[in-house]
Amino acid sequence: MSILDFFRNNKKDTAAVAKERLQIIVAHERNQRNQPDYLPKLQQELLEVIRKYVDVNQDQVEVALDNAGNCSVLELNITLPDR
Amino acid sequence: MAKIIVVTSGKGGVGKTTSSAAISSGLALRGHKTAVIDFDIGLRNLDIVMNCERRVVYDFVNVINGDATLRQALIKDKRVDNLYILPASQTRDKDALSMDGVERVLKELADDGFEYIICDSPAGIEHGAFMALYFADTAIVVANPEVSSVRDSDRILGILQSKSRRAENGERVEEYLLLTRYNPERAAKGEMLAVEDVEEILATKLLGVIPESETVLKASNQGIPVIHDDQSTAGQAYSDAVARLLGEEVEQRFIHAEQKGLFKRLFGRTA
Numbered sequence: 001m002s003i004l005d006f007f008r009n010n011k012k013d014t015a016a017v018a019k020e021r022l023q024i025i026v027a028h029e030r031n032q033r034n035q036p037d038y039l040p041k042l043q044q045e046l047l048e049v050i051r052k053y054v055d056v057n058q059d060q061v062e063v064a065l066d067n068a069g070n071c072s073v074l075e076l077n078i079t080l081p082d083r
Numbered sequence: 084m085a086k087i088i089v090v091t092s093g094k095g096g097v098g099k100t101t102s103s104a105a106i107s108s109g110l111a112l113r114g115h116k117t118a119v120i121d122f123d124i125g126l127r128n129l130d131i132v133m134n135c136e137r138r139v140v141y142d143f144v145n146v147i148n149g150d151a152t153l154r155q156a157l158i159k160d161k162r163v164d165n166l167y168i169l170p171a172s173q174t175r176d177k178d179a180l181s182m183d184g185v186e187r188v189l190k191e192l193a194d195d196g197f198e199y200i201i202c203d204s205p206a207g208i209e210h211g212a213f214m215a216l217y218f219a220d221t222a223i224v225v226a227n228p229e230v231s232s233v234r235d236s237d238r239i240l241g242i243l244q245s246k247s248r249r250a251e252n253g254e255r256v257e258e259y260l261l262l263t264r265y266n267p268e269r270a271a272k273g274e275m276l277a278v279e280d281v282e283e284i285l286a287t288k289l290l291g292v293i294p295e296s297e298t299v300l301k302a303s304n305q306g307i308p309v310i311h312d313d314q315s316t317a318g319q320a321y322s323d324a325v326a327r328l329l330g331e332e333v334e335q336r337f338i339h340a341e342q343k344g345l346f347k348r349l350f351g352r353t354a
Contacts, residue, residue, distance in 0.1 A: 007226060011221050013272070013273025013274065014273065015270065015273045015275055015276050015277065015280065016273065017193055018230050018280075019181075019276060019280045019283075019284065021230065022233055022234060022276075023284055025234060026233075026234065026237045026284055026285075029234075029237065029238070029241075030241065031239070033241045033245070047328050076342060
């Protein structure tokens, strides 16, 4: 091993970068996978109801389902436009 | 009762067909009556990897459609007794594999006394891949130590856990990870995901590690499943994997870099 190699090894190795990136994306995708199939449709229908009264668009309505033990919380976050 | 084993991966080109050929041969070499089915409709390749491409008369879809009997379509392997190949059809109709049809063929194989049925899945998560995994009791997820392959493997594990028949019945498919094209030297240098990393990310039991080896290509060139080459590291690694599949405790080999002596370090590159 040359002296150059010694310094090169001090850099973060690429396999560690790969592992870190994979852990993040896999956790994210597993979380989405556990969401019930009706969630996108629920979001769409809620949006339609809200639109009857307020002018909002798709990205101003967030629907998320959190599982905490044996209790699920449906979280609804609507950003109303400025008057 | 027959055990149905799917060899799957999501990503293409990671070694599903090579592994299907090796594992089915390995099971038959140990005396188990084994059938291996190519589910890659339209892109038949198991036949050429197992050197029976010129003996294909009828295929999987012919059997499903009732144009041929299972007995007519099954090709007996010339190397190992107890091994039969059911080739894929070259039709372009991707819906040719009906769920009822696949179930009927699997049941007929089981009734015929087959102990193991290996389903060689196509790449992707489309209909063919779904049919290959739906009836599985056991899944061998083939992955390379590389980001896209590992990510796709996790997708496939998710599908096995939610969409398979076992999952629908509230049971679990027995899942195994088979890491192929592994290079322990590069992993030791931090240039390649280590086997422990992939195991940790996928949280799946390790069936085996197949080291990157020139013999794998040489074997497919000749249509001889690499497990027949008991001098090669890849052949030995597949034999170990088959033993583990049969419930034997076999220590993992080929996962750590060889300690090179001074002589090898100086002259190893030219070897």
